[in-house]
Every structure is written in C-alpha cells, then in structure tokens.
Amino acid sequence: MNYRISDCCDLAPAQLCAAMNAAFSDYVIPLKLSETAFRTFQRQRGFSAEHSFVARQGDDIAAFWFSGKPRAEYGSLAYTLSVGTLPDHRRKGLSRQLLDAVTAQQRLSGSKGLQLEVITTNEAAISSYEAMGFYRHRTLRVLKLSSEPASQSLDYVPHPLDLSRIPTETDGFFDTEPTPQNGRCALQALSPDHHLLGIEVEGELLGWGAVYPDGAVAQIAVHHSVRRKGLGRAILRALWQAAGEDALTFVNVDESAATQNGFLEHVGAQELLQQYEMQLRFS
The missing domain is CATH 3.40.630.30 (Gcn5-related N-acetyltransferase (GNAT))
Structure with a gap:
C-alpha cells in the first residue's frame, strides 16, 4: 500500500x-x-x-x-x-x-524533543516508543475522589480568581510541574471553560485550585509556608461544588510529589491507573 x-x-x-x-x-x-x-x-x-x-x-x-x-x-x-x-x-x-x-x-x-504519556500497562506501546528513542521520565497517577470532601476550616473561603492572579513562578506552590494538559497554557486556552478558585489573605495569594467542567482537577496548589492548615481541603471542597459532578478526577499527579499524593489519599482519593511520561530528546 x-x-x-x-x-x-x-x-x-x-x-x-x-x-x-x-x-x-x-x-x-x-x-x-x-x-x-x-x-x-x-x-x-x-x-x-x-x-x-x-x-x-x-x-x-x-x-x-x-x-x-x-x-x-x-x-x-x-x-x-x-x-x-x-x-x-x-x-x-x-x-x-x-x-x-x-x-x-x-x-x-x-x-529540543517530544514528550507524551502512555498507560503503564500498555506494554506494546511502551516498547514501541522505546524503540523510537523515548525513555521513561516520570510516573504519573490518575486518581478519583467519589465523595464530597469536608472542609475543616472556616478561616479560609475560596473565591473566583482571574488567571492573571496565578503567579508565573510557582516553585513555592507546586512540588513538581503539572503536565501540559493541566498547565497554565491549558487553562488559558480553555478560559473561561473552567473554574479557578483561590484563597487570599490581605491581598496575598496562599493557594488555588482549577477544575474543568467534567470534574477533572487541573491544579490544586497551596504555598508550602501555609500547608496543613486546612487550605487544601477548603479549596478541594469549593472545586467539588463548582464542578457539580459526582466525582473529581486528578489526572497525571506526579508519583514523586509526596505532599500532594499524601493529601489526596488522606481525603479519600483512589488510584485508577498510572502513566509514564516519556521523553525523546533530539541530539
């Protein structure tokens, strides 16, 4: 042919x-x-x-x-x-x-190269990509939260944010960078078709979350200086209510992001599958 x-x-x-x-x-x-x-x-x-x-x-x-x-x-x-x-x-x-x-x-x-994701159990696809020169860069988790999370704090009330309020330098908020479909460019491309909610105190942004209409959470971030104070739960509950779905999904959570994974598991999120982020670097 x-x-x-x-x-x-x-x-x-x-x-x-x-x-x-x-x-x-x-x-x-x-x-x-x-x-x-x-x-x-x-x-x-x-x-x-x-x-x-x-x-x-x-x-x-x-x-x-x-x-x-x-x-x-x-x-x-x-x-x-x-x-x-x-x-x-x-x-x-x-x-x-x-x-x-x-x-x-x-x-x-x-x-300088390409990157993609493939489900870890798809051995045929993984072998094919490796034969093309791709290598496994990191492991990503997909989780699902099936019950509405409770907020343990009345001190922090998330409110709608404009994307311009999200800092371009996010090292203090993220343990690892979101994958492309959850990054800033994706949120910008789908604006206003997402819910972006944040917590500010005296004009300082302490954390935020973003969820797509189907209940897929693109981002949830809390500054490292104010973690374990209930901000994450408050944001997560607000995202649940904004999406209005029966569940929230978290696609491509970096396995090495210990704080984020611990938080999601603590609130009851269950793992559905894992993916490899694979990269091909041009010589």
Whole structure:
C-alpha cells in the first residue's frame, strides 16, 4: 500500500476526530469523542496543525501523530497529544514515518524533543516508543475522589480568581510541574471553560485550585509556608461544588510529589491507573 505523509493544515477537526475515534475503536473501552469534545481536546493540549502529521491512503487517514509546538516552560519540548493507527493499517511502520515528519518540523521550530504519556500497562506501546528513542521520565497517577470532601476550616473561603492572579513562578506552590494538559497554557486556552478558585489573605495569594467542567482537577496548589492548615481541603471542597459532578478526577499527579499524593489519599482519593511520561530528546 502507498501512503502519503502530510501535515494537518488542510484537515478539518471533524476529519481528525473521526480518525482518532476509528484508531481507538477496538480498545476495551472504545473512544467516542464528539467533534465538540475533540475541539476542546485540541485547545487544552495545544494542538498545532503544522506540527501534526497524518499518513493518508488516497483521501483516507490511516494513521496520525498529533503534536503541539515546543514550549519554553517544558524545556522547549513539544507535547504529543495522541498517536494512533487505524486497525487495517497497523504493523506497516506508519508511526515511525510520522515521527520522522514530526521531528523534522519540530527541529525547524527550535524544539529540543517530544514528550507524551502512555498507560503503564500498555506494554506494546511502551516498547514501541522505546524503540523510537523515548525513555521513561516520570510516573504519573490518575486518581478519583467519589465523595464530597469536608472542609475543616472556616478561616479560609475560596473565591473566583482571574488567571492573571496565578503567579508565573510557582516553585513555592507546586512540588513538581503539572503536565501540559493541566498547565497554565491549558487553562488559558480553555478560559473561561473552567473554574479557578483561590484563597487570599490581605491581598496575598496562599493557594488555588482549577477544575474543568467534567470534574477533572487541573491544579490544586497551596504555598508550602501555609500547608496543613486546612487550605487544601477548603479549596478541594469549593472545586467539588463548582464542578457539580459526582466525582473529581486528578489526572497525571506526579508519583514523586509526596505532599500532594499524601493529601489526596488522606481525603479519600483512589488510584485508577498510572502513566509514564516519556521523553525523546533530539541530539
């Protein structure tokens, strides 16, 4: 079969969404994104048509590698949103061809490499990425909180914040940096489609949380100087009430963030799965 590799500049979101759904149609839980949900996915994760590539057979998409632009806040690495091949076109080396095209374009944009996430139990995908030169950078947890958390403090009342109030330097708040779909750029891209709530005392920001409409918590941060005083619980409860869902999920919590993991487990969050964040560095 002959395939043509091209970027995504002339492809509509509906075409890309259909290809992504078809690529994951035979999974245990098939993917069924609506076009609206796919557009949100693109915005949240920084999709760039000129940095994303597809393999086409005629007019049909056989495989894809969706990517963003290199980001300075992630060491000039570019985030891979999704990689997939439709069932009838697998084991033909298309992912490698797409990676070559993505890499060439990323180099032209000054990228120093790529990063992506893969579920730790997906051994075939992990082996494939490692064969391409990716390595495991860190382990990320996905957790779910199924009951409304109680707030133990009346001294701290979260209120809505504008994103401009969140500091660009967050070392005093985060143990480790959020992954791209939860970072500042993602919140900015989805504004105002999220709830951002914070606690301020005499004009000083002590902590904040952000949750998407589906109950996925993008960020929860408390300055290290005021931890264990009930701010985290107050923010978490406010996020629960703002989202109005039956549960909150926490996607890509760094396993090494001991304080954050301890807090989430203390309030009752249960682990659903783990992912590896994998990176490929250009030489």
